[in-house]
Amino acid sequence: MVRSIDTFYEVVGDRNWIFHGSLKLDTLQEPLASGMPDRVEQAILEQYADHETMRFALMRAKAVPELRPYRQLLDYALRDYREGRYYATVLSLLPVLDGFVAAVSDNRRGLHSLEEQKLIVWNSLVAHHQGLASTQQSFTRSFNTLNEEPLFELYRNGILHGNFSNFDNEIVASKAWNRLFALLDWREARIEASKPAPVEPTLLDSLKRVGKLEAQKKVLNEWQPRSSSVAEDGLSTVEREPVAQAAIGLLEAWKNRNYGVLAGCLHEFGKKPARGAYIGQVRERFERITLDNYSLVSVDMRGAGLGHVVVDLSIDGASRASELRFLYVDATGSILPESDPLGTWLSVGNDPVGIVGRTW
Numbered sequence: 001m002v003r004s005i006d007t008f009y010e011v012v013g014d015r016n017w018i019f020h021g022s023l024k025l026d027t028l029q030e031p032l033a034s035g036m037p038d039r040v041e042q043a044i045l046e047q048y049a050d051h052e053t054m055r056f057a058l059m060r061a062k063a064v065p066e067l068r069p070y071r072q073l074l075d076y077a078l079r080d081y082r083e084g085r086y087y088a089t090v091l092s093l094l095p096v097l098d099g100f101v102a103a104v105s106d107n108r109r110g111l112h113s114l115e116e117q118k119l120i121v122w123n124s125l126v127a128h129h130q131g132l133a134s135t136q137q138s139f140t141r142s143f144n145t146l147n148e149e150p151l152f153e154l155y156r157n158g159i160l161h162g163n164f165s166n167f168d169n170e171i172v173a174s175k176a177w178n179r180l181f182a183l184l185d186w187r188e189a190r191i192e193a194s195k196p197a198p199v200e201p202t203l204l205d206s207l208k209r210v211g212k213l214e215a216q217k218k219v220l221n222e223w224q225p226r227s228s229s230v231a232e233d234g235l236s237t238v239e240r241e242p243v244a245q246a247a248i249g250l251l252e253a254w255k256n257r258n259y260g261v262l263a264g265c266l267h268e269f270g271k272k273p274a275r276g277a278y279i280g281q282v283r284e285r286f287e288r289i290t291l292d293n294y295s296l297v298s299v300d301m302r303g304a305g306l307g308h309v310v311v312d313l314s315i316d317g318a319s320r321a322s323e324l325r326f327l328y329v330d331a332t333g334s335i336l337p338e339s340d341p342l343g344t345w346l347s348v349g350n351d352p353v354g355i356v357g358r359t360w
Contacts, residue, residue: 021125021185049170066100070099077089282350
């Protein structure tokens with residue numbers, strides 16, 4: 001994946017596209033292999049033009065507390081984007097970008113006034129040296145004269161100060177969405193980076209941990225991958241797998257709109273908010289997508305604490321093959337072997353974007 005991201009920036013980095021977590025890398029592989037910037041750019045545009053992809057992506061965005069005041073504006077921006085009013089999308093999203101960053105940052109400064117180094121958070125997809133931070137140069141560039149030529153860059157200052165009059169095109173509007181989704185990854189990385197360092201364990205704690213690790217090592221050495229499918233092994237065999245039972249619990253909760261139960265089925269790599277607040281977030285993510293029905297297809301145990309469950313989801317009258325990825329974790333989020341009684345199977349996909357139509 002790292003090599004693919006490097007290639008992404010080698011091909012379209014100078015066009016100020018940012019690789020973020022919502023971009024589907026699999027559909028970009030062939031265009032990236034061609035080395036042709038226009039092909040890669042077209043593949044990116046096709047992702048933003050996909051109605052279902054954008055619907056799910058926007059649900060994720062509107063579930064973020066700092067973006068909730070802008071939910072209606074985001075809906076307007078998406079409507080205008082779908083109907084070809086690209087100038088309106090740009091003019092709607094630029095203030096959202098500033099307001100969102102001001103709400104997230106420490107000193108209430110909008111994106112237009114933030115130094116590049118403030119946008120660098122290591123261990124995130126957008127931290128690449130040609131990623132989010134590098135786009136600030138073009139975003140904040142100043143212009144003093146009117147330019148009526150077609151514009152294909154997200155020149156925030158030039159657009160809002162009236163120096164460009166010809167930015168009504170899909171590329172600029174898509175770059176505005178691209179910047180928003182990249183900033184969502186930046187926010188999540190900031191939260192993760194702000195976590196306090198773990199407390200140093202005592203000698204006794206260390207000895208206990210060594211003992212537990214030795215026991216887990218023995219289990220891992222003896223563990224063997226396995227898989228089963230409804231077509232070859234029958235439904236009852238697949239349903240006996242604990243990870244399949246976890247998938248059924250998640251899908252039943254979604255289908256029945258039981259967001260309290262659904263919240264307990266999802267894994268978050270960052271710290272979860274208080275239970276009531278988290279259930280509210282889960283409701284916002286899932287309530288607009290109605291799961292009519294589902295059926296199990298197969299289970300693939302790829303690791304002692306990693307399981308994949310393939311299902312067919314019936315949504316809006318269409319069947320979508322989807323692959324749910326589960327981790328077996330303890331209360332702190334640490335991965336355990338499936339034989340450990342302290343673990344629970346939780347879904348890595350924690351919103352419809354990460355579940356429907358997803359493959360791993």
